[in-house]
Amino acid sequence: MTVRLQATTLVAGSAAAETLVLSEPLSFWGGLDSATGRIIDQWHPQKNEVMSGRILVMRAGRGSSSGSSVLAEALRRGTGPAGIVLLARDAIVTVGAMVAAELYGKACPVVLASEADWTAVTGAASLSIDAQDEAATIEI
Amino acid sequence: MPVALSSFDRSLLSGEQGAAAAFAMRLLVRFAEAVGAERFTDIEAAHIDGCLYLGQVSLDFVEHLVRLGGRVRVPTTLNVGSVDLIHPELFLGSDEVGRGGARLMQAHEELGCVPTFTCAPYQTIFRPCFGAQIAWAESNAIVFANSVLGARTNRYGDFIDLCCALTGRAPYYGLHIGENRRARVLVEVESLPEEWAEAGLTCVAVGHAIGRRCGDRVPAITGLPASTNEDDLKALGAVAASAGAVALFHAVGLTPEAPTIEAAFQGRVPEEVIRLAAADLLETVRKLSTVPDGTPLTAVSLGTPHFSLAEFEGLMPLIDGARPAIDVYINTHRAVLEELHRRGWEERLREAGVTLVIDTCTYVTAVMRDLSGAVMTNSGKWAYYAPGNIGVDVAFGSLADCVASARAGKVVRL
Numbered sequence: 001m002t003v004r005l006q007a008t009t010l011v012a013g014s015a016a017a018e019t020l021v022l023s024e025p026l027s028f029w030g031g032l033d034s035a036t037g038r039i040i041d042q043w044h045p046q047k048n049e050v051m052s053g054r055i056l057v058m059r060a061g062r063g064s065s066s067g068s069s070v071l072a073e074a075l076r077r078g079t080g081p082a083g084i085v086l087l088a089r090d091a092i093v094t095v096g097a098m099v100a101a102e103l104y105g106k107a108c109p110v111v112l113a114s115e116a117d118w119t120a121v122t123g124a125a126s127l128s129i130d131a132q133d134e135a136a137t138i139e140i
Numbered sequence: 141m142p143v144a145l146s147s148f149d150r151s152l153l154s155g156e157q158g159a160a161a162a163f164a165m166r167l168l169v170r171f172a173e174a175v176g177a178e179r180f181t182d183i184e185a186a187h188i189d190g191c192l193y194l195g196q197v198s199l200d201f202v203e204h205l206v207r208l209g210g211r212v213r214v215p216t217t218l219n220v221g222s223v224d225l226i227h228p229e230l231f232l233g234s235d236e237v238g239r240g241g242a243r244l245m246q247a248h249e250e251l252g253c254v255p256t257f258t259c260a261p262y263q264t265i266f267r268p269c270f271g272a273q274i275a276w277a278e279s280n281a282i283v284f285a286n287s288v289l290g291a292r293t294n295r296y297g298d299f300i301d302l303c304c305a306l307t308g309r310a311p312y313y314g315l316h317i318g319e320n321r322r323a324r325v326l327v328e329v330e331s332l333p334e335e336w337a338e339a340g341l342t343c344v345a346v347g348h349a350i351g352r353r354c355g356d357r358v359p360a361i362t363g364l365p366a367s368t369n370e371d372d373l374k375a376l377g378a379v380a381a382s383a384g385a386v387a388l389f390h391a392v393g394l395t396p397e398a399p400t401i402e403a404a405f406q407g408r409v410p411e412e413v414i415r416l417a418a419a420d421l422l423e424t425v426r427k428l429s430t431v432p433d434g435t436p437l438t439a440v441s442l443g444t445p446h447f448s449l450a451e452f453e454g455l456m457p458l459i460d461g462a463r464p465a466i467d468v469y470i471n472t473h474r475a476v477l478e479e480l481h482r483r484g485w486e487e488r489l490r491e492a493g494v495t496l497v498i499d500t501c502t503y504v505t506a507v508m509r510d511l512s513g514a515v516m517t518n519s520g521k522w523a524y525y526a527p528g529n530i531g532v533d534v535a536f537g538s539l540a541d542c543v544a545s546a547r548a549g550k551v552v553r554l
Contacts, residue, residue, distance in 0.1 A: 010174060034195060065277075065297025066194065073195040094174040095299055098167055103200050 005117045007085070007129075007136040011097040013107030015083035016128035016139075020054040022046055027063020028070040028096065037079035055127050056081040059118075061090030071096030075106045083129045084110045085138065087118055111136040143172045143311070144179040152307050160210030164303035168311065171300050177311030181273050185214050186305035187261050189277035189297060191221035191248055192504060193241040201299060202247040205306065212252040213308035217261040219278045221245040222505045225257070226477070226498040233506035241505070253305070257499035258473035260374070260446040262289060265475075270396055273316055275304035279387075280445045280521065283377035286388040288370060290396040292316050295387045315388055321397060322406035323390050325354050329363030331418040339365040339372045341538055344520035345421035347376035348428070351383025353414055360390040360404035368394055371451055378445050379520030428523040428536035431514045433551045435535065438513035440464070440546045441502045442539070443471035444522040449479055451539075456485060458543045459492040465549035467509060468494045471501045493546075503529050516545050 023045050026032065031041035037052035061067070071093065074080035080100070084093060089112060097108045109131040113121050117138070121127070124140045151157055152165040172180065190202060222241030223231045231238050249255050256264055261276075262284050268274050268291035276282050276293040285291040294314040296304065304310045315321055327350055332342055342365055350359045373391065380386040390398035398404035443451070447470050455470075470489070472480075477498055480486040489496060502508050503526045508515070514533035517523055523536040535551040545552050 010170070065295065065300075068298035068300075069194045069197055072201075073197040076195075076197050076200070089174045089176065091171050091174040091300075092298075094170055095167065098170050099197070099201060099299055102163065102167070103197070103204055 003120065003140045005113065005120065005138045005140070007114070007131070007138050008112040009131040009133060009136040010086070010089065010094045010112055011101060011108065011110040012131045012133055013083070013101070013109030014128070014130045015055060015109055016126070017053055017055045017082040018126045019057050019124055020049060020051050020081070021122050022056065022058040025058055025060045025062035028067035028092070029064040031063065032070055032074060034070050034074040034077060034079060037074060051081045052079045053082050055083045055085060055129065057085045057122055060086065060088040061093045063092070065092055067092045068096035068099065072099040075100035075108050076104050080108060083108055085113050085121055085127065085129065086110065087113055087115065111138065113138060143169055143177060146180065149180055149309065152309070158209055158211070160205045160208035161306050163205070163208060164306040165309070167299065168303045168307060168309065172311035175311060175313055177313040179312050180309040181312040181316055183214055183275045183304055183308055183310045184272045185266060185268055185274045186212065186216040186301060187219065187274070187276040187278060187281055188216060188248060188253060188301045188305060189219040190302055191218050191245050191257065193222045193237050193244055199240055199244055199247070202244060202251070205302070206247050206250050210251050210306050212305040214305060215266055216253045216305040217256040217258070217264065217266050218245070218248055218253050219257070219281070220259050220500045220504060221257050222500060224497055224499045224507070226474070230495070230497060230507050231505070232509070251306070256473060258446050259501065260448065260473065263446065263448050263473070263475065273310065275301060275310040277301040279381035280374070280378035282387050283381045283389065284374055286315055287377055287390065287395050288373050295385070319406065321388060322358065322408060323360035323404040324357040324411045325359045326401070326410040326413045327359045327361045328413065328415045329361065330415050332365060333418045333422050338538065339368040340375060340518070341425055342421060343368060343372040343376035344379050345424040346416060347379035348383050348424050348520055349414070349416055349420065350389060351380040351386055354384055354386060356385040356387065357411070358388050358390070359386070360392055360398055360401060362392045362401065364391055364394060369450070371448055374445055375520060379524060382521045382524040425536065428520060428534070430527060430533045431535055431551065433553060435514050436550045437466050437516050437535065437545060438510040439467040439469060439508055439515045440542050441469045441471070441508070441515055441517045441522055442519070442542060444501055444503060444517070444519040447472040447476065449476050452476065452480060452485065455539065456488070458540065459489065459494070462547050464493045464546035466546055468546050469497050469502050469508065470494055471497045474498060514551070516542050516551060518542050
C-alpha cells in the first residue's frame with residue numbers, strides 16, 4: 001500500500017529511487033568524492049557507501065559551506081544523489097542543489113519531511129519525491 | 141514562513157536589474173528560506189571566496205554570471221586564488237588547476253570585483269567600519285570583521301557570497317542582528333606561561349581552545365595580555381575558525397563590542413565558563429606540532445592569514461645576518477607588496493632568501509618546492525590545515541623561533 005506524506009519543498013523536482021539513509025549528518029566537503037559519489041569521510045559510519053542515483057535521507061547537513069560546490073560538482077558529473085530528504089533546513093545542501101539545477105538543468109529535489117513522518121521515511125527502502133514550488137509529497 | 145520582499149527585491153527578481161541579478165536573487169531567496177530569515181538587508185560590501193578552483197562547477201557558475209552581464213552592486217574584494225598572478229612561475233600544480241584557476245580569478249574581475257586576492261581584506265582600503273552590514277566569506281576574514289572591527293556578517297560561502305555582491309542584499313538573520321551577537325561562553329585566561337614574552341603564542345593557544353570547545357557559540361575572553369595587538373587577534377580568530385565554527389568572539393577590553401564583561405553578554409549570564417591556565421596553553425601549543433624539536437625542516441611558511449605590514453616591520457630586524465638553510469615563504473597581498481617595494485624591503489627580503497607569495501597561500505595550492513620533510517610555521521591556522529591539505533608534518537613556533545629554525549635547517553626554540 002502506498003503511503004503519501006506531506007513535505008516542504010526546498011528545491012523543486014521529482015525523483016523515485018532506492019534510499020540511502022544516513023545514521024549521521026554528512027559534510028559533503030571532505031565527505032563526498034564528487035568523482036565517484038562515494039562517502040569518504042573517515043569518521044562517518046557509512047564510509048564507502050555510494051549515493052549516486054539514490055535518494056539521500058539525512059536528518060541535517062553539516063560542515064563547511066564548500067560542501068555546496070562539492071554537491072553541485074557531483075550532480076554535474078552525474079554521481080550525485082537522485083534526491084535528498086532532510087528533517088532540518090540546510091542552506092549548504094539547498095544551495096548546492098539549486099546551483100546544479102540552474103546551471104546544468106539537473107534536478108535533485110530537496111524536501112523537508114516532518115518529525116512525525118521521520119520514522120516512516122527512514123524505514124523505507126525506496127521513495128518517490130514530487131516537489132513542486134507550492135508543496136511536496138513523499139510516497140513510500 | 142515566506143521571506144518578506146521589498147520593492148527592490150521584487151525588481152531584482154523580475155529581471156529589471158539585469159538577468160544576473162535576477163539569477164542571484166532567486167538563489168538568495170531559497171537560501172534565506174533555508175536559514176529562516178524573515179527579510180533582506182542592504183549591505184555595504186562583500187568579500188568573495190570563489191577564486192579557488194574546486195572543479196568545473198566553480199568556473200561554470202562565474203562564467204554563467206559573466207555571460208548574463210553580471211556586475212557587483214557594492215565594493216567587493218576577492219579572496220586568494222589558486223595561482224600567484226604576480227609570480228606565475230611559482231605554480232607547480234596541474235595545467236587544469238593552473239589555467240582554470242587563473243581564468244576564475246579573471247572572471248571575477250569581469251564582474252567588477254577588486255583583484256585583492258587576499259584572505260585579509262581588512263588590511264586593505266576596503267576595511268569595513270564599526271556596525272557596517274557586510275556579506276563576507278573566508279572564515280578568518282569573517283571572524284576578524286565581526287570581532288575586531290564590529291562589522292556584521294554571517295559565515296557566507298560558496299555561491300551565496302557572490303549572490304549578495306550582485307544584489308547588494310543579504311538575508312537578515314544571525315550576526316546581522318545585534319542581540320545575536322551577545323556572548324554565550326565566558327573564557328577566562330587565568331595565567332600565562334612565563335616564557336612567552338609576546339602575546340602571539342597565547343592568542344593562538346586561546347583561539348584553538350575556543351574553536352574546539354565553543355563550536356559556533358560566541359565566546360567572551362578575559363585575561364589576554366595587555367600587549368595583544370591586531371595581528372595577534374587575527375591569529376586568534378583564524379585558528380578558532382579552523383578548529384571550530386567561531387564567527388565572532390569578544391575580547392574584553394580589546395574588541396569594540398566588549399568594553400566590559402556585562403556589555404559582551406548584553407547583561408545576561410554565561411551559559412558556560414571555561415578556565416584556561418598556563419599549563420593548558422602550553423599543552424595546546426605543543427600539540428600543534430606533529431614533529432619533535434630538532435627535526436630537520438624543508439621549509440618555513442609565514443603569513444596565514446596574509447602577513448601584514450606590521451608583521452613585516454617586526455620581521456625585518458631579524459633577517460639580517462646568516463641566510464636561511466632552507467626555503468622561506470611569506471604569503472601576503474598586493475597592497476603590502478607595493479609598500480614593501482616602496483621601502484626597498486622587497487629586494488632585501490629576496491636577498492635574505494625569502495620567497496614572497498602573493499594572491500594565494502602555501503597551504504591551498506602547489507607552490508612549495510619541497511614537501512618531502514617537515515615545515516615550520518608561526519600560524520595556528522596553517523598548522524591546523526597543512527597536514528591534511530598538502531600532506532606535510534608541521535612544527536609550530538613563534539616568529540623568532542621560525543627565523544632561527546630556518547637558519548639551522550631544523551626545529552630550534554630560542
